[in-house]
Amino acid sequence: MSADPAVTQIVQSLPAWRRAVLKVGSSLLAADGGGLSPRFALGLAQFVSASQAAGREVVIVSSGAVAAGRAILPKVDEAGAAIAARQALAALGQAQMIGLWQRFFERPVAQVLLTHDDLRNRRRYLNARATLNELLALGALPVVNENDTVSVDELKLGDNDNLAAIVAALIDAEVLFIATDIDGLYDANPRTNPLARLVPEVVELTPEVFAMAGGSGSAVGTGGMRTKLEAASKAGAAGIDTVLFNGRRSEVLRGLAHDRLEGTRIRAARSRIAARKYWLRHAPLEPGAILVDAGAAAAIAQKGASLLPGGIAGAEGDFRRGDMVEVLLRDAGGEQRVARGISQYSAVDVRRIARRHSREIEAILGYNYGGNVIHRDDLVLM
Incomplete structure (x- = not known):
């Protein structure tokens, strides 16, 4: 792919940062014919160093485990393979992927595998945060990946672009670096349109900007650009x-090491959501919902109130205590x-406690976790 040289030579300053997440995709690590290659990983490692x-x-945040595993057992057909086969490839390849990164650094490289449940459960979310902070304090280099060995499709985080955005918010990073195989965001597909122009800066992620990346199955979305914009949206909501x-491109990496960018900068939203509220907004939901009446909906939305049992009309699904669920208002006007x-x-x-007073909870259930079904500190408006 060739891009317009006059455009790709635009250089701008990076935002000030002390802590960052670098996401590296499989296209930069996979070797021709299978396995992993240090060809592009070396330049990225030099930038980190x-x-x-x-x-x-x-x-x-590094991809590449499945590609590495495929080189060890090339007979496994990853395309259309059973979940267990893909998980086996990931398990085989994790050590190879970590070994690739370790070869470039004198400091220890630490493997951190995250799952859907680690980010849905508040306690485990905070444990992951504490672990990453401690690894950084010890001078180690954390390398994060989704734990494909135990994840199943219906519980997967999705892709490493969005995982990187979540990790950036998790560790209070100032910037999220996403390394790809094209120069940045273009206003059209640069691989098919010679007039495509690089967009050096995005101030706001509007529908028009997302349209530049095309749909998830569109040829315009080469390199998964749409997921990168989705990740930028998540990061931007946390002020990143x-x-x-x-x-x-080695010259681009050398420039980054001196705070010079040839690529696309996507600026964060001006207002920063508090860390807890950010997690509440983006953590994966458990299937199910709590149904409320109009009075409870108004109290939550307009007064910042907690959700009490008296305003609950019912519950859907089979969620457990401590799960993240939606609060829905369902009436003649539809669902909100x-x-x-x-x-x-x-x-x-x-x-069992719907429409009852908080003081009746213990008499009905035989125990009491408090008068609020959802405390206002654990709520975020949609």
Whole structure:
């Protein structure tokens, strides 16, 4: 792919940062014929080393485990393979992927595998945060990946672009670097349209900007650009800028080490959501919902109130205490998503205490986790 040289030579300053997440995709690590190659990983590692030498901290979110596993057992057909086969490839390849990164650094490289449940469960989310912070304090280089060995399709986080955005918010990073195999965001597909122009800066992620990346199955979305914009949206909600750049160009990587960007900078939203509220907004939901009446919906939306049993009309699904669920208002006008939050009671318990007073909870259930079904500190409006 060739891009317009006059456009790709636009250089801008990086945002100030002390801590960052670097996401590296399989296209930069996979070798021709299978396995992993150090060809592009070396330049990325040099950028990380230069950043660390300047007193900065970096966490890598790296793909490549399945590609590495496929080289070990090439007879396994990953395309259309059973979930167990893909998980086996990931398990075989994880050590190879970590070994690739370790070869470039004198400091220890630490493997951190995250799952859907680690980010849905508040306690485990905070444990992951504490682990990453401690690894950084110890001078290690954390390399994060989704734990494909135990994840199943219906519980997967999805892709490493969005995982990187979640990790960036998890560790309070100032910038999310996404290394790809093209120079950044273009206003058209640069592989098919010679007039495509690089977009050096995005101030706001509007529908028009997303349209540049095409749909998830569109040829315009080459390189998964839409998921990168989705990740930038998540990062931006936490006050984190996203930088897209070509990880195959050594001169671009050298420029990044000196805070010069040739690529696309996607600026964060002006207002920063508090860390807890951010997690509440983006953590995966448990199937199910709590149904409320109009009075409870208004109290939550307009007064910042907690959700009490008296305003609950019912519950759907089979969620448990501590799960993240939606709060829905369903009436003659249709269905409205009011909020999402952590339920202090299971779906079975919510059904039993619906329309009752908080002081009756213990008499009905035989125990009491508090008078709020969802406390206002555990709620975020939708």
